[in-house]
Amino acid sequence: MNQDFKNALWATANKLRGAVDPAEYKYPVLGLIFLKYVSESFAARQAELTTAFADPKNEFYLDDEAMRAGELEERDYYRASNTFWVPEKARWSFIQANAKQPNIAVLLDDAMRLVEEDNPKLANLLPKVYVRTTLEQNTLGTLIDLVASIDFGQGEHKGDVLGDVYEYFLGNFAGAEGKNAGEFYTTSSIVNIIVEVLAPKKGKLFDPACGAGGMFVSTKKFSTAHGGRVADLSIYGQERNPNTWKIAAMNLAIRGLDFNLGQKPGDTFTEDQHPDLKADYILMNPPFGAGTEWSKESLTNDPRWVYGIPPAKPAHFAWLQHALYHMSSKGQAGIVMPNGTLTTTQGGEDTIRQRMIEDDVVECIISLPGQLFLNTQIPCCLWFLAKDKTKNGRDRCGETLFIDARKMGYLKDRVNRAFTDEDIQKIAQTVHLWREDEDRTPITEGQEQQSYLDIPGFCKSANLEEIKERGFVLSPGRYCGSEDVEDSDEVFETRMGELVAQLKELFAKSNNLQQQVKNGLKELGYEL
Structure with missing residues (x-):
């Protein structure tokens, strides 16, 4: 059109x-x-x-x-x-x-x-x-x-x-709503990277936080463009917002996609609409940040927490483990996460991250620039998980690919950044070359060599020992040799609130210790 x-x-x-x-x-x-x-x-x-x-x-x-x-x-x-x-x-x-x-x-x-x-x-x-x-x-x-x-x-x-108009209007409504847009819409730059890296042509697809269903629509486009059939895609989704659930159903129906969004909208953790599903591909942009949480009291012994019970708030590692639980034995996942998940040491999240690395389920980490989202300007990252690192090509067991894409993309207006098609292909093809899978093509037109190479400042394939040496921190900048900037994934007010709370706790401990010292001196006959 x-x-x-x-x-x-x-x-x-x-x-x-x-x-x-x-x-x-x-x-x-x-x-x-x-x-x-x-x-x-x-x-x-x-x-x-x-x-x-x-x-x-x-x-x-x-x-x-x-x-x-x-x-x-x-x-x-x-x-x-x-x-x-x-x-x-x-x-x-x-x-x-x-x-x-x-x-x-x-x-x-x-x-x-x-x-x-x-x-x-x-x-x-x-x-x-x-x-x-x-x-x-x-x-x-x-x-x-x-x-x-x-x-x-x-x-x-x-x-x-009509499908294109529907999608175009969705994007414009998201832009008009601003802050709340992330509840139902993920920008095409992020969606297309996930789809191009996973390259799903057939099988069971699952998005546990599906919003308006954009991940599924992009998957259909990718599949048909690469000779796949829509009938070979089985779509499963879940969404907690009743109105967004309806928007997703209409979006998928317009695209001629058969789908199962569950019997009702509901919380992914407490009302899992697909408890027995084992998906071939999981694509997800879950709600994240300091305000997200899951019902820890009712789910402490949940079988999903294979690598450890995640903190109730934020729910980042609950989402990651939920995805792993629903992946088939050869399943793959692409998940949007805040940068803090790569470095956090709070609430046992570092232990969960370490166990995931040691169990070899983290395939690739991609750091992204800021301003890709309509509702926030914070930079985020993509986690790609895999149950079988031999599935797509050469054996990459014990290795994780790191890509630093923070300097890629362009400003399409004063506040929003986007990736060009060339940017997306460079990122995706780097992964395909690393895997040596059937989707690999030369990154640059006319390039003859089709084997993966580390590129300083952009990509690095690291083994378990290298990751261990860095304390299981997964920031791509620490591996690619590029500038290692501390990217904050929280708004200033949220972070300051946490720091003030920690300082208040330390002051309380200090006052307690002072009182103990005073009491001790008093017993010896000295007053302060």
């Missing part, structure tokens, strides 16, 4: 928002795009059937015209092609015809319910928010006309245009 058209769509939609908060506005807008998608998919399938029923050479040929009309309303024809059945009063033609009616909000909520009722896969997943929204009725009508202008696409690209 033309970028200018997408920009124009967003500009118009954003103008219609008026004073409505972006956090509220995204649900009715994305819901309309989804309704347009399922209705257009239904209409496309109906057109195919109409042609088939009238073609004497087709196996579905019917010579009775009245029978043809009746057969067009048979649900099995649609379900057989993985097309959602859309009742008449939920079809886009009906919605658009009534766009300017005073009861359009009621009709839209009813349409969502009707689609859910006829498609158990979508039960409780669609946004029924139109009556409750603070948008004016005439604004809803104008929005419907705006969405109606989006082309559905043709042939094998059917639905891709």
Whole structure:
């Protein structure tokens, strides 16, 4: 789709928002795009059937015209092609015809319910928010006309245009929301690095903190671009926010992906929706920082804590061990983490990190520059885990690859950084060359040598002894020979609060010791 058209769509939609908060506005807008998608998919399938029923050479040929009309309303024809059945009063033609009616909000909520009722896969997943929204009725009508202008696409690209618009709008809503955007959206630079490094073409995919489902959408694009089939991808996700859970379901449905997001939204640690799942690939950007935690009291003896009970707050090493627990015997994972996980000595996290290294499940660590996220400017890192380091190519047991990408990327505006396609390929191909797997190609065009080499300042393959010598600290800068900057993954106020609390505790201990000394001197007849 033309970028200018997408920009124009967003500009118009954003103008219609008026004073409505972006956090509220995204649900009715994305819901309309989804309704347009399922209705257009239904209409496309109906057109195919109409042609088939009238073609004497087709196996579905019917010579009775009245029978043809009746057969067009048979649900099995649609379900057989993985097309959602859309009742008449939920079809886009009906919605658009009534766009300017005073009861359009009621009709839209009813349409969502009707689609859910006829498609158990979508039960409780669609946004029924139109009556409750603070948008004016005439604004809803104008929005419907705006969405109606989006082309559905043709042939094998059917639905891709709507999917691209949905994804584009998600990104713009995330930019508009700012601080809260990280709850449902991960920028494409980070997602694409994870997908390109893992290179999933088939198998079970799992995102235990799936947000709007961006990891899955990017995986589909990667798989199809490399000769894979969407049918070979089994998607499992979990999301605790009910509204984000619904956004993810619509996002995946628009992309034609079959998915299992669990029976309900829920906390990953206490309400694991896929307790028996062993995934081939885990892709995750979990909530992190000083404010994240898990229910330690109720999960102390949980089987997930193979390398040690993580501190309840922050939950970083709980997330890492949750991923390892759900990986198959040859599973791989790519996880976004704060830089503090590479160096922390708090709450036993250093012991857990050491045990993970010693058990040889840490495959690669990539440090990233700051400003890649929409909701924070702190620099983060990527942990790549592997249950079997012989799976992809040469035997890399006992080794971990470190990549320092902190100086890569470009500022696309005053506050946000992004990676170019070349940056992403350089990082991914470094990993593939190190593994010597089937996805490796020369890093530089025209380069003949296809073997991995350490590059000072960029990448280093380190063995267990080298990591042990550095106290099991995993900051890539300490291995690659580049500048070792102390990257803070916490906001100033949070870090200062912790330091003040520690200082207060030390003062208390000091006062206690002073009192003990005074008491001792008093027993000897001396007063202070």
